[in-house]
Amino acid sequence: MAFVMTDMDRKTWRVGVAGLGTVGAGLLNFLAERPGFAPAGGRAVVTGVSARSRTRPRPFDISNLPWFDDPVALARSPDVDVFVELIGGSDGPAKAAVEAALSLGKPVVTANKALIAEHGAELAALAEAKGAPLLFEAAVMGGTPAVKMVREALVGDDIQSIAGILNGTCNYILTEMEAGGRSFADVLGEAQRLGYAEADPTMDVGGFDAAHKITILAALAFGCAPNFAAAEIEGIEQVDLLDIRMARDLGYRIKLVASAERSEDGVLVRVHPSLAPLDHPLAQAGGALNALFIEGRRIGRIFVQGPGAGAGPTAAAVAADIADVMTAPQRPVFQAPAGALEPFKAVDPSKMTGRAYLRFLVKDEPGVIAAVSETLAGAGVSIESFLQKPTEGAQGVPIVLTTHAVTESALTAAVERIAGLEAVLDRPRLLRIARI
Numbered sequence: 001m002a003f004v005m006t007d008m009d010r011k012t013w014r015v016g017v018a019g020l021g022t023v024g025a026g027l028l029n030f031l032a033e034r035p036g037f038a039p040a041g042g043r044a045v046v047t048g049v050s051a052r053s054r055t056r057p058r059p060f061d062i063s064n065l066p067w068f069d070d071p072v073a074l075a076r077s078p079d080v081d082v083f084v085e086l087i088g089g090s091d092g093p094a095k096a097a098v099e100a101a102l103s104l105g106k107p108v109v110t111a112n113k114a115l116i117a118e119h120g121a122e123l124a125a126l127a128e129a130k131g132a133p134l135l136f137e138a139a140v141m142g143g144t145p146a147v148k149m150v151r152e153a154l155v156g157d158d159i160q161s162i163a164g165i166l167n168g169t170c171n172y173i174l175t176e177m178e179a180g181g182r183s184f185a186d187v188l189g190e191a192q193r194l195g196y197a198e199a200d201p202t203m204d205v206g207g208f209d210a211a212h213k214i215t216i217l218a219a220l221a222f223g224c225a226p227n228f229a230a231a232e233i234e235g236i237e238q239v240d241l242l243d244i245r246m247a248r249d250l251g252y253r254i255k256l257v258a259s260a261e262r263s264e265d266g267v268l269v270r271v272h273p274s275l276a277p278l279d280h281p282l283a284q285a286g287g288a289l290n291a292l293f294i295e296g297r298r299i300g301r302i303f304v305q306g307p308g309a310g311a312g313p314t315a316a317a318v319a320a321d322i323a324d325v326m327t328a329p330q331r332p333v334f335q336a337p338a339g340a341l342e343p344f345k346a347v348d349p350s351k352m353t354g355r356a357y358l359r360f361l362v363k364d365e366p367g368v369i370a371a372v373s374e375t376l377a378g379a380g381v382s383i384e385s386f387l388q389k390p391t392e393g394a395q396g397v398p399i400v401l402t403t404h405a406v407t408e409s410a411l412t413a414a415v416e417r418i419a420g421l422e423a424v425l426d427r428p429r430l431l432r433i434a435r436i
């Protein structure tokens with residue numbers, strides 16, 4: 001007998017949506033296009049909304065929807081079964097409303113990476129104590145599957161490392177700098193005018209947004225509590241067009257790479273502008289794309305690429321989580337129940353080894369290159385390749401080299417010694433070569 005479901009069989013899930021900005025608008029438009037969205041047998045119906053301003057013009061009609069000035073009141077409303085938090089921010093109203101919903105045992109769906117990266121462990125404990133799902137697929141890579149892939153599809157593997165491009169704004173800026181030969185400030189200004197970058201771009205260009213996302217993936221992959229405070233973070237503000245050109249001449253492209261690695265010593269979570277070989281898929285993910293490499297002991301290497309932001313893709317990820325709520329999944333929030341998560345054991349980054357790119361601006365005089373080479377050798381850093389390119393009209397000569405694998409502590413010591421040489425005119429530039 002065929003399985004036929006009628007409208008009468010469908011449970012109605014009353015959804016409260018807090019936050020009607022880019023993602024909230026995407027979700028309401030999605031639910032308008034697919035009324036009673038019912039992939040999992042239930043029906044999702046919006047029964048309340050909240051935002052800062054009730055009167056702000058919006059790309060959809062909210063006049064028929066119950067309005068809540070306070071998202072906490074929406075979360076507590078007896079007419080809301082599922083609370084969707086799309087406000088943003090690690091604390092404040094987003095956290096208060098999520099806590100209010102979970103405390104009442106209501107399922108929560110959020111796109112808020114800052115909240116999960118910074119308070120994920122305590123929220124997971126609350127959610128599991130109340131038997132309520134807490135889902136956040138949209139928080140990492142927008143509509144491109146990452147969270148469920150790591151938490152669910154790859155739970156049978158032992159993930160060793162994850163490396164990816166997790167911030168579309170930075171990827172767009174770096175791509176445009178290279179394509180148009182333009183400075184960071186120039187491209188950022190244009191991105192802000194076009195609405196691709198926030199008025200305050202710090203979260204994106206400072207690497208914090210990517211760090212929130214890789215913190216979440218590290219927790220899901222390695223079975224530890226998320227620990228944003230342990231992440232090493234460097235943004236793209238200091239990436240110079242000269243480095244982009246020099247790296248290219250050496251066969252690399254500069255990307256903001258977020259990575260998490262597990263070793264016997266613990267877990268290292270980092271975000272750095274890093275060099276990726278030109279033919280590597282991470283180097284080829286241009287524009288606002290996001291891309292992710294996962295290396296597992298059994299499955300080997302996996303690569304996914306797709307949009308990491310935007311109303312449509314992000315709303316699709318939120319809707320997928322609402323569908324999961326309807327099927328009542330009983331998984332822990334992270335890889336293991338909150339009480340059984342391993343404490344995050346941070347690796348001392350100074351002990352990590354890796355290859356690096358170094359650029360120095362030196363006086364155009366004999367003996368300088370020998371002095372630099374000797375200084376590096378004295379610090380235990382061996383040179384892999386070397387490039388010297390006189391730049392017309394520039395003060396001094398830029399020299400660029402890549403190193404063989406070396407510890408971070410030896411590398412930074414070498415950079416300090418070189419910075420002290422009389423013939424070196426500028427602060428040396430250090431970029432890591434991605435371990436991918």
Ligand SMILES: NC(=O)c1ccc[n+]([C@@H]2O[C@H](COP(=O)([O-])OP(=O)(O)OC[C@H]3O[C@@H](n4cnc5c(N)ncnc54)[C@H](OP(=O)(O)O)[C@@H]3O)[C@@H](O)[C@H]2O)c1
Nearest residue numbers: 019020021022023051052053086087088093111112309310
């Ligand atoms: N944008 C993306 O592509 C994307 C992708 C992945 C994840 N996310 C995450 O999704 C979340 C939302 O991002 P977004 O881009 O949609 O943000 P957004 O466009 O700035 O919208 C934020 C919404 O929150 C509302 N809001 C702010 N303070 C509030 C308060 N105290 N009470 C009630 N509502 C309040 C705002 O109200 P008003 O409209 O009245 O000002 C606005 O509707 C963030 O956590 C973000 O990191 C975004």
